[in-house]
Amino acid sequence: MRKGIATVSISGSLDVKLEAIAAARFDSVELFDADVVSSPLGPEAIARRCADLGLDIDLFQPLRDLVGLTPDVFTDRLRFARAKFELMERLGATRALVCSAVHPASVDDPDLTAEQLGAVGAVAAEHGFTLAYEALAWGTHVNRFGQARRIVEKADLANVGVAVDTFHLLARGDGPEALAGLAGDRIAFVQIADAHGLSMDVLEWSRHHRCFPGQGVLDVEGVVGVCVEAGYRGPLSLEVFSDIVREADPRDTARDAMRSLLHLEEQLRRRWDGVDAPEASDRRRRPRVELFDPPPAPAAPTVDVVDLAVAPGDSRTLGFFTSLGFTADEGGADTSGAPDRTVLRNGEAVVVLDARSDLELRRSAAAQRPHVAAIGVSGDAESDLPARAQALHWPVVEATEGARRVRATRSPAGVEVHLDGQPLAASPLADDGWGGLDHIGFAIDTDRSDAEVSFHRTLLGLRPGPVSEFIDPAGRLRSRVLQPEAGSLRVVLNIAVRAPGVPTWTGVNQLAYACTDLLDRAEVLRGAGTPLLPVPDAYYDDLAARLDPDPALLSRLRRLGVLYDRDDAGGELFHLYTPLVAGRFYVELLERRGGYRGFGAANTPVRLASQAATPWL
């Protein structure tokens, strides 16, 4: 389908916005009135600029406080509308958004509002313009989609329709059913935005309310699907304003925005085709419209390789993994024969220490080593991750795995992700009970966290869960888990919010390996003098107060410095951490019992405080 975006969704001056939008291959823009007013270009030059960039102006917006007003105020606002219609003529725009009033003179009178909307619509018709009337979620009297719909139906003009804005509609608790029976040609425009955990609860007030579809929690797909089923064939246009977007690089925002629309189309297609839920398929309702169809996301993605960039001759990082029980392949080099590359194995856990100086993609990942420079992700036979990445505008480049050339991309956090690498076999030598990665943690900056969610979601098909928040001695930590429907690639985004000037490292910062019999492994590690994160004694007193574990277990946990959690169904988690290595990453070892599915969130504040107090390895 045709794809658009509001200029208000992008930061920068209007010319910078338009360039970024064109570069992300959008078809059209919603032109924000204030952007026109602030631009030195002037309307005719803006129109030329859009044309040169191949962008249509699908909407001029917004016309505020135009209808639903006392008659005297309406007269002045109709004059205002005529002036803005002149501006639209100069811009070559033919469609305008009229939003419901928040003016002190607004009236609770649907009949009068419809009459005024009809009057404005008649003036618009003289210009050949269409109006899309929108119920702002915070409109004084008109704030529900159904109200706007009834007013539009009452005005009953061919050039006056309703605007479906997924944010305004869903934020007020309405859903796709609010559109039932609406003809497609009554939908004058579809504006798309998602939102993070909308709640009136003061506990969860959030600085960011809107985000691109799929980054938040709203059923954007449901609403857009019904519009398309009803016959709407206009653009799918993003109108997102959030603090994050206002501060972000406009080119990054435009690309993120485009990906979110492509992925939305893919999901609509899969639903209509019954790919994800065959029993729910309704092929008769599949609209005749072209929808994005990339190679599918892998059903069960896994991380097979963790590639650590180390300084040549770095014996400390090697020693760290050795102390955890990892052993190097014979000769210290991998079978591909690449020099400076040491493959370390511990049961199913595999880590590669890479001392090469020519890691091409890793420029921005800071020269300081060690750090996790790359991970290798595998899909299944049907998935073609490089082609999928390309289709979703994630740049694909060549990288190396030992002596092999592989195709790779880079997550917004700066981690190189190999898309067709060679899984490394588990250790053939010894199995001391370490399993593969249970989850992998990415340290993310707040302002790129939505983009990182998009990466794992659109490319790998992982589904984001809710955001948890923890107090960190140096600020706050927000955490968001992404998991696939099947498979083991759980990603935890660790979103650090720190004081200005406190440097943060972004990239893979947590390698969490599953194991069996964690308490036995902890005995071995403690016995060997492996450096593990200390746990304050008061933690165990609190554990006793909270969960009242068996005294023998409590005393063993306390002696070994193992953290513990229990869920309501009796599932249990045992886990331990290493200190931070060079401030960059740490290893967690964990055992899940009885179907425990969480990540030990109750223990996170203690872990953060201890990490802040413990010197780096």
Add this chain to the structure above:
Amino acid sequence: MRKGIATVSISGSLDVKLEAIAAARFDSVELFDADVVSSPLGPEAIARRCADLGLDIDLFQPLRDLVGLTPDVFTDRLRFARAKFELMERLGATRALVCSAVHPASVDDPDLTAEQLGAVGAVAAEHGFTLAYEALAWGTHVNRFGQARRIVEKADLANVGVAVDTFHLLARGDGPEALAGLAGDRIAFVQIADAHGLSMDVLEWSRHHRCFPGQGVLDVEGVVGVCVEAGYRGPLSLEVFSDIVREADPRDTARDAMRSLLHLEEQLRRRWDGVDAPEASDRRRRPRVELFDPPPAPAAPTVDVVDLAVAPGDSRTLGFFTSLGFTADEGGADTSGAPDRTVLRNGEAVVVLDARSDLELRRSAAAQRPHVAAIGVSGDAESDLPARAQALHWPVVEATEGARRVRATRSPAGVEVHLDGQPLAASPLADDGWGGLDHIGFAIDTDRSDAEVSFHRTLLGLRPGPVSEFIDPAGRLRSRVLQPEAGSLRVVLNIAVRAPGVPTWTGVNQLAYACTDLLDRAEVLRGAGTPLLPVPDAYYDDLAARLDPDPALLSRLRRLGVLYDRDDAGGELFHLYTPLVAGRFYVELLERRGGYRGFGAANTPVRLASQAATPWL
């Protein structure tokens, strides 16, 4: 009165928090359970640390989900409470906060809740402990102060009282009247927090909800006043958690916190003494309690001196002011005879260019010149600003004004403020209609904006207004105006929220001078080729659409590049701007007509866009 603060209000590890709190001269702390659990110190060592620092532990908090639960869950939580009472014994704490339940097993049964509170209270009494029961604003069933009060009255134990938390009480729409008739000894604890524009409106969701009293909008003074009038003599204790505080330097936070309590006491005293509103005085109700009594804030503060640090021989800055009509005093040096100091005057506007290299206080204000290094503030005969600053813990140091020694302090934004400087006389030579400063703008970082509000509020007695928000091409701008009851010192805080990595300058960035006949002045400046900020043509089309000014006026505004606004009462604003000088500051010239009181907010987006697009002078 006794002053305390919750450890949860301060960032850092517990030992860092305690040190910062002690350094700010608090009497006591509310000890946050999670801080104890995360601390490697252990309870006995924490108790010793507090004692060594001279801090009492006035409260252990919180005991969550303790009462108002199904009986089976209550049994387990009573066990939990017993364990935490043991911890309190080890800490030497004797008072605990019990907050209303948010547990899935919470019940809507005040009688049962009172019974359970009584049962916990009986156990607490065995230890000699007092409980303070608090209605969390988001408690499942108990979320209003009156509910908690009735439950406490029903439990009716000497050691069980109600906690008055100004945030929870005021956030739910209750006010001081909710405390009517409550005996002081039923108030077991007073927790104090203010909040920024609490609103359930999604438009105004805010990242920061709590702040120190006086920084926000809640009637904290009213609630605390009633508690003290009722006979409460326990500590006034701050419990503030916000994103900002979590990210801030703990020492800064602790000092800000202390000042807010001192100022709260001063305001209570003035109210009881009828200083501010003699007719409202009620001396009979003035409690017998010691209250902070510093030299008063000036009734009508003014800014008399603006001191710009310039590089030696900086002819560009001199040329900039000359082009605006400023002229240098004879000889280029001021009457005090200090070298390298040029006094520039334009009617009532006075600016000093200071090329000395030994500006002692200005280390942190960046070496790069020009920038506004200092302002001089004057009060009235009764005010003693240096003594007031000292009493409020704003550090007072010596500075120079020409050859004179003056006492000065520094605002959190880094501006040196002279407290007893010598006002410089207005120009005796020529008066071309320039007046003095209408307002002065400070560029502030988000994380220090509450602190800057505190500075102007506590030291100078300015009153903060609401926060406005604007879109800036590079991010957002929040703006907050502070004004005195009388006098001309209006301060506008320009709080820039930018993308990470975009450098921001903090300090005075706007000098806004009043004038008469602004259009005539604009003619003169345009005629002289003075560099003024360009205004896009589209702005005047929009102005016509919005305000429909007289065509002759519109055409003159357009020709001169003057911005215009009109308020609902017909008051008018005419104003113009210079481009940014060295990225540091700009001059605004403005004329108010017909009682216009605003600052031209409608024109701010255009000004910001034009400043971003216009090269610096």
